[in-house]
Amino acid sequence: MLDKREKRILGAVIHNYIATALPVGSRTIAKKYRLDLSPATIRNCMADLEEAGYLTHPHTSAGRIPTDKGYRFYVNRLMEREDLSREEKARIEKEYSNRMNRIDQIMEETSQVLSLFSHYTGFVLAPNLEESIFHHLELIPLENGRILSILVTGSGLVKNRIIEIEKVLSQERLQKILALINNRLPNLPFKRIKEFISDQLKIEGQAKGIWELMDQIFTWDGAEELYLGGRINILEHPEFRDLTRTKSIFQALEEKRLLTAVLNKTASSEGVRILIGKEARWRKIKDLSLVTSTYRINGLPAGVLGVIGPRRMEYSKVVSLVDFMAKMVSEVLTNLSHTIISSRRVGK
Amino acid sequence: MLDKREKRILGAVIHNYIATALPVGSRTIAKKYRLDLSPATIRNCMADLEEAGYLTHPHTSAGRIPTDKGYRFYVNRLMEREDLSREEKARIEKEYSNRMNRIDQIMEETSQVLSLFSHYTGFVLAPNLEESIFHHLELIPLENGRILSILVTGSGLVKNRIIEIEKVLSQERLQKILALINNRLPNLPFKRIKEFISDQLKIEGQAKGIWELMDQIFTWDGAEELYLGGRINILEHPEFRDLTRTKSIFQALEEKRLLTAVLNKTASSEGVRILIGKEARWRKIKDLSLVTSTYRINGLPAGVLGVIGPRRMEYSKVVSLVDFMAKMVSEVLTNLSHTIISSRRVGK
DNA sequence: CCTTAGCACTCATCAAATAAGAGTGCTAAT
DNA sequence: ATTAGCACTCTTATTTGATGAGTGCTAAGG
Numbered sequence A, B: 001m002l003d004k005r006e007k008r009i010l011g012a013v014i015h016n017y018i019a020t021a022l023p024v025g026s027r028t029i030a031k032k033y034r035l036d037l038s039p040a041t042i043r044n045c046m047a048d049l050e051e052a053g054y055l056t057h058p059h060t061s062a063g064r065i066p067t068d069k070g071y072r073f074y075v076n077r078l079m080e081r082e083d084l085s086r087e088e089k090a091r092i093e094k095e096y097s098n099r100m101n102r103i104d105q106i107m108e109e110t111s112q113v114l115s116l117f118s119h120y121t122g123f124v125l126a127p128n129l130e131e132s133i134f135h136h137l138e139l140i141p142l143e144n145g146r147i148l149s150i151l152v153t154g155s156g157l158v159k160n161r162i163i164e165i166e167k168v169l170s171q172e173r174l175q176k177i178l179a180l181i182n183n184r185l186p187n188l189p190f191k192r193i194k195e196f197i198s199d200q201l202k203i204e205g206q207a208k209g210i211w212e213l214m215d216q217i218f219t220w221d222g223a224e225e226l227y228l229g230g231r232i233n234i235l236e237h238p239e240f241r242d243l244t245r246t247k248s249i250f251q252a253l254e255e256k257r258l259l260t261a262v263l264n265k266t267a268s269s270e271g272v273r274i275l276i277g278k279e280a281r282w283r284k285i286k287d288l289s290l291v292t293s294t295y296r297i298n299g300l301p302a303g304v305l306g307v308i309g310p311r312r313m314e315y316s317k318v319v320s321l322v323d324f325m326a327k328m329v330s331e332v333l334t335n336l337s338h339t340i341i342s343s344r345r346v347g348k
Numbered sequence C: 001c002c003t004t005a006g007c008a009c010t011c012a013t014c015a016a017a018t019a020a021g022a023g024t025g026c027t028a029a030t
Numbered sequence D: 001a002t003t004a005g006c007a008c009t010c011t012t013a014t015t016t017g018a019t020g021a022g023t024g025c026t027a028a029g030g
Helices: A004-018 A026-032 A040-050 A069-079 A086-097 A103-118 A171-184 A190-204 A207-218 A230-238 A243-254 A256-265 A315-347 B005-020 B026-032 B039-051 B069-080 B088-095 B103-118 B171-184 B190-204 B208-217 B231-234 B243-254 B256-265 B315-340 B343-348
Strands: A121-125 A132-141 A146-153 A160-165 A224-231 A271-274 A288-297 A300-310 B121-125 B133-142 B146-153 B158-164 B226-229 B272-275 B290-295 B300-310
Touching: A004 A026, A004 A040, A004 A069, A026 A040, A026 A160, A026 B171, A069 A271, A069 A315, A086 A103, A086 A315, A103 A121, A103 A224, A121 A230, A121 A256, A132 A171, A132 B133, A132 B146, A146 A207, A146 B146, A146 B158, A160 A207, A160 B146, A160 B158, A171 A243, A190 B039, A224 A256, A230 A243, A243 A256, A256 A288, A271 A315, A271 B256, A288 A315, A288 B158, A300 A315, A300 B343, A315 B231, B005 B026, B005 B039, B005 B069, B005 B290, B026 B069, B069 B272, B069 B315, B088 B315, B103 B121, B103 B226, B103 B315, B121 B256, B133 B171, B146 B208, B158 B208, B190 B208, B226 B256, B231 B243, B231 B300, B243 B256, B256 B290, B272 B315, B290 B315, B300 B315
Parallel strands: none
Antiparallel strands: A121 A224, A121 A300, A132 A146, A146 A160, A271 A288, A288 A300, B121 B226, B121 B300, B133 B146, B146 B158, B272 B290, B290 B300
């Protein structure tokens, strides 16, 4: 365990490194932070911290820079949360207010705001369908047994695609099925829909063609939608002057699958999560950190949003920002979902 | 007018500069291109070309590089089209084959293919709604007079958004209107829909609430959807080593509005269009060139696709690629639209 | 025993100096 | 009209030396 002095010095090093991106030496700390210690003492202490794995040396005679472990300790134990000022919150809310009724607009805008206020790259992973609830289905028949299926979720997300079935169903038949679905399924979570349908079909002795249709409608590849805002912000930071590295990072950002995979691994616990460098266990983003939070619809986890930036990130600010945005999005989406769900009572 | 020799030399300079990104000198040309002229002669000639505005000097004792005017001449008069090889076409078709039934997937995939085969950045501007034809409308009522409107175009594009109206319409009323619309409007171009509706309403003496609703459904902001693929490819090219410039270019790419504006200005003439550097009349992309083509649905202009890269672009190859992809997309979308439109005859 | 001053040593970075090379533009010869 | 030759310019790469930040160690002081 680190003693009090070591903590203070570690904190000072990280704080300074975050601000400057330059290796920080003992003198700097002695001068800038009122520790009342001589550089020499600090040097000794830093040597200890290095041995313990919290700091490293880029080369023999340079200052220290934090390791992943160092950042982790800072984030867990040292860092104080820097709440957003009232003005900032107001600005965000203003950025946010207009025309926020299409869910994809909300996602897009959120990723923009996250990047704008953090100066890093913002992202939003769209609501996970499995976790959503069903609201409405439309089927528009095309030729050759093709059908355009339009699926509306409880959160107002609209998913459409063209499906093909072997057995051609008549128009009346289709209408009947549709009515049945829109009558029985609303508010059912998607992950329980298939079993529900198969149960119902058994009871009512319906044909196989319908099951085939249903199966296609309610099956989708896991490719969730990822919104990224402010990719260029990455270029702002000195550690990415070097194009060779930067390029691989842009490649990583372009590969939505990668990010999606990483994000899906972060457990959907409460609050803000931080993933530093190699902790993400993904080579391509080993020099990046993620600050993420889960947003919820009606209290149920729906998706993930957050910020991607250099390991040397202003965690204290970013954490507050991400937290705030997660709550904001949760609220907006929950409201939207109420609008939609309660329409059942009023409209029909 | 340039004489034969000047043309050959200009062609050689540009060809070489495209390949190397380095200013090209008289010796290089004398050696690499069988012009049977001494460097000195070539120098004289290049001086003339410079005076005429086709070439420049970065500094006194460097080789020549082409100006916008030089590129323009090259593209218009000198360049031979380098057709795609059979293998390339086969590869593209293979990349393209799978699951191409959702229109947004087609757009996404097309932009990817464009970037993959050009090594520049590919883009597709989604079909312009104004030019599309109506196919189907669904209205799903929510509470408080909110309505989820789902609009299907003749090309299979699905647009959905939530609209609000003052006067609450009853469920039956809504159904009636919907039936009417889906009966009368199909195959009508969107740009003629509003007048059509207002005519109809007059004849049938319907209430104002309906006009308000219709107006909202068939009005949209011009924000068309832009798909970009392979942004990073820009980083591959030596002229963008310099981060300062590169950053502004990424900003430009991020600003979809900008690109959309530029693209909408390129007239929808036949075939491939090339925009070089400042010709686009937009400061931020003054160091970039665009190669674009219009794709069509049933012979009617629907949208624009193409490639964005450095001014020093391999125009001869890229032109063929863009041309090919435009034809490909036209075909795919036209087929898709047939599937959808003919469903009227079969399904209903 | 902890802290600190002092000092030798290591690297990285910067600037100036130098060298090399590419390319031009001009002149004079062919 | 073409070309060879040459002086001149400017860029780029390389070397060199100086500077300075920072460490690690040792020994002295509280």
